[in-house]
Amino acid sequence: MVVLVDSCGNDEIQHKIHVFQSLGLKVYIVPTSKGPVITLMGNDCIDISNISLVSRTVQHVQLKVPYVLASKIIKDTPTVITLPNGVSIGSGALVVMAGPCSVESQKQIDDAARAVKNAGAQILRGGAFKPRTSPYAFHGLGIEGLRMMRKAADREGLAIVTEVLDPEDIPIACEYADILQIGTRNCQNFSLLRKVGKTGKPILLKRGMMNTIEEFLMAAEYILSEGNMNVILCERGIRTFETETRNTLDISAIPVLKSKTHLPVIVDPSHAAGNWKLIEPLALAAVAAGADGLLIEVHPTPDTALCDGMQSLRPDKFELLMKKINRIASAMALH
Amino acid sequence: MVVLVDSCGNDEIQHKIHVFQSLGLKVYIVPTSKGPVITLMGNDCIDISNISLVSRTVQHVQLKVPYVLASKIIKDTPTVITLPNGVSIGSGALVVMAGPCSVESQKQIDDAARAVKNAGAQILRGGAFKPRTSPYAFHGLGIEGLRMMRKAADREGLAIVTEVLDPEDIPIACEYADILQIGTRNCQNFSLLRKVGKTGKPILLKRGMMNTIEEFLMAAEYILSEGNMNVILCERGIRTFETETRNTLDISAIPVLKSKTHLPVIVDPSHAAGNWKLIEPLALAAVAAGADGLLIEVHPTPDTALCDGMQSLRPDKFELLMKKINRIASAMALH
């Protein structure tokens, strides 16, 4: 594989894309602070002299990693993703996504939305389509759940993130949600990755609990290679021999990812720990380690939650946590 | 969840199914050596006295595991899956599936089919749709590959197993293949599991490289719960800290699975080791540990393979291996 980059003004782009494609190259436009960068990929036998005729600024890039568009070599400025409600992820300001595991009723999601908004979160999380280990468990309210969540979010001015499992659910999820989530078990569901890539929507990609950091970035590359640069990476714990926590939060993944990619990195302490008592220390640690955001399970009444109640915070505890999070975020901002 | 079983003659089945369903129960028919067993699932508030009116033979079953249809409690005889070419999996006789990682050309798959047939294998494996870590890698020949494989298999009287990744490819794969394979990265792709479940085709389900044995059985349960009892479980290595092998073959999984489920269990030493030199000892170990079959990568010319050449056996080495496998299988048959 040959990788070439070409930086140029907006005017020339359409023309160049056309010519490069006619030379048999795959063309990706990567937005950077210095304007769009055209990334070209092809096989070894491409005649580079032909390409030089099209552009004198084209450069051959040697990659030490198997991913291209996710790498800092192609784009060395952080990717900032701005949502319809004006919230930006990756801009330097910490973003908090919070809400229940599943949408259960209009009242439940309304209460959750109000609570997370009041505490200072900017994005409402909630599941309408739930992946469950058992085929007999509660699998979510589906489209009805999406509608309830949208209503609750709009009232509070929150954006929405929700998971998609089945390719068939992508269109309806796109209609109601601002960010589509790919769950840990689907991190290497390449067919689903391509399909959410094509939507152009911001994608929150959870690290597979079994995936190395390199595989995680390769999974992101699947989405990016569909022309969708709006990918948010989420560390949520990996599988180890330790049984005190559900999974082991790989806190080192935050700085390692930050050193390799321009994509924003957030952390989900709720699923990593599987225990609400550990959310606070893990959330604070994630902020101190440089995360761009957090994904936290908050439920108005955890004891009656249809799933993951054990790992959900009550609104009052979440409010207190947000105060502590802000203190650490402020201390980090002084560095 | 309440689980009840009802054994009855074939004649009564349709009537009973109808009545149980009208009571709000999910009904599954599990074939056993003593005739069909009706398995009923419902929530706690089902009135069991109503059910007793329908059948006096109904029994309440207490489960210690979260899976039902995969468990030995429901069905204590081994499930035997018979393919159109007459080969049976799970019958006590060792079954060998062999062939290349990907179908690359008609000649390549013809050569592979002849070689594996001559050495004594009964099923041809080969990928038409390939899951690859990189979006830029070779992803298989698709439907063209399926056609080539069918042609090669038919000439040799072999059955076919091939992987499906995308729900959209299921119908075409069903048309050409005898067994659909779900790969390790899709072991918890619940949406795909349900869809292959609905086809009724035999399904070869590979263990997720980071899935516990219980999660593996729960993944099988997704397929079974669609009414498809033809599931073959495949141990193919799990992820550990050891780096000498690509994954660590969990040889204990064979007897552990055998103690918990009636489904046949096969082993893939090629993907576990990632190195052809290890295939022989791992294949022999799998047979000695009680596996019902093996899935082995064989390529006419591994050096030029488009993928996984490093872990593929040459035909001559495979023939020698089959002799050794048969010796161990014969020794096991004496026990």
Add this chain to the structure above:
Amino acid sequence: MVVLVDSCGNDEIQHKIHVFQSLGLKVYIVPTSKGPVITLMGNDCIDISNISLVSRTVQHVQLKVPYVLASKIIKDTPTVITLPNGVSIGSGALVVMAGPCSVESQKQIDDAARAVKNAGAQILRGGAFKPRTSPYAFHGLGIEGLRMMRKAADREGLAIVTEVLDPEDIPIACEYADILQIGTRNCQNFSLLRKVGKTGKPILLKRGMMNTIEEFLMAAEYILSEGNMNVILCERGIRTFETETRNTLDISAIPVLKSKTHLPVIVDPSHAAGNWKLIEPLALAAVAAGADGLLIEVHPTPDTALCDGMQSLRPDKFELLMKKINRIASAMALH
């Protein structure tokens, strides 16, 4: 095993110990804020009525964990360990131990001591006896190294922590060091644990890279059961499938340990990551997660270090890190 506790004044202790021992019980004195607590262990057939004659305050304690003296049930106030230079570990104020992997020369350790002191650390670390994977690698300067380290530390008013590997080295290490370190590979070297327990010296016990949190606490119990309550637990990364870091820092271990034991918990980000670039985010994360201290490799000239140069910070970088650590520690103190 029967576990009983008896709180009493200092005067009665000697008498009671004597009587309890004569009843065949093992007796441990655990210092708490409410005065010493006598912990008694025996087998089931002890006649509790006999014990009641000795003390009316004795209580039977039901343990849900296999460790006794390390548990919060026996002692619910944090254990504070005070060193000869006046520094306390576990008191609420963050303690930093820093220095080179190995003592290499008087100048090297002098430079290191000055640098870590100036940056604000309170304890000098440095190896005189080094565990090395290879029998042919540098194994430390031995007693000569201890002398150099003591000289350097005394000049700066620092305490000393150093590792012991061989039971034969314990007496000499006790002479020169303030804290004895048990390395990750010896976490379950029960013979060594008992022997350092008998010294009464503060022991820094590193978690085995393969040990669960429960096994880690059981290892501490070996030291405590020799009557030595001065144990500092150190999380330093566990072994997982991820290869970007040498080990995976188990950040959750901090709050989990804090919930189970009264012993202080520190973190070693240097060995966890195996890369100096990751020390800062991991150190800050550890403080935010509630660690009582940090153990950081600092070398005056990492490029020429005889071991672990890759994971050692230069003095200037360490000074900068200490400023950031203090900012996070201050933010934590506001909670």
Add this chain to the structure above:
Amino acid sequence: MVVLVDSCGNDEIQHKIHVFQSLGLKVYIVPTSKGPVITLMGNDCIDISNISLVSRTVQHVQLKVPYVLASKIIKDTPTVITLPNGVSIGSGALVVMAGPCSVESQKQIDDAARAVKNAGAQILRGGAFKPRTSPYAFHGLGIEGLRMMRKAADREGLAIVTEVLDPEDIPIACEYADILQIGTRNCQNFSLLRKVGKTGKPILLKRGMMNTIEEFLMAAEYILSEGNMNVILCERGIRTFETETRNTLDISAIPVLKSKTHLPVIVDPSHAAGNWKLIEPLALAAVAAGADGLLIEVHPTPDTALCDGMQSLRPDKFELLMKKINRIASAMALH
């Protein structure tokens, strides 16, 4: 490090050793089928021309691995270890070591010895010094246990393998046992490895449950580098996320070790599985994968065992297992 080998007749050895040592080189004598090979190690600045004066047959060896004496480059014939009772390990014939976890009484060990002898085992295993996770558990009968075991073994013509934990116990263990065992938790207890190395006794080294194969061979190298070539490697399961078995038997370690070292490799299915029901399939798999021997827990009355009863076989089951083992071993011998 420079590594040189020099093959020569027995007569010249003493002279050469003396000269090489005077040049500042470490000298190891490795016995091979072609006579002794002198292995020399030194640092880079050794003047090789000086060495050539001593021997014209000396060769410089390039190593791709960090171990020397354990590697096949130095010695490409299998190491065969012969015990006082005439049994050889590594000779091609399968060797079985069996017996209880701990020696509990003369009668218990007598019964065990008779049972394992009658079933065809050649070596009696049994613990006198037991490593236990808890300081309060049964730690073995010590020297009394050794005496009982020797008596029982001698009556049956069995050799003895027993574990040492504490350097202080080495002399007494050497007096009574034929093979000293280093347990999984001490695999990287380098101080203990050196000390058992100095005894010259055959050493059974168990793989650390979290050690890579390379680290395992480096641990063996510690023993070999003390001049003791009698090391038996024992795979006994590694730590993974799977919880159905106590550890995951790494069956691939057998062929991987066999490809890298001349040392014999045996397998302990009892500790790997932690469940007697799994011993049979794992033992048969180990033989089929090429193991030189097995280490199996057998107890006359598992229900009353002081430790590990759950994973011990009853004599009748062990006898049946030995028949099956022999069938697989015979099938393997035909290859």
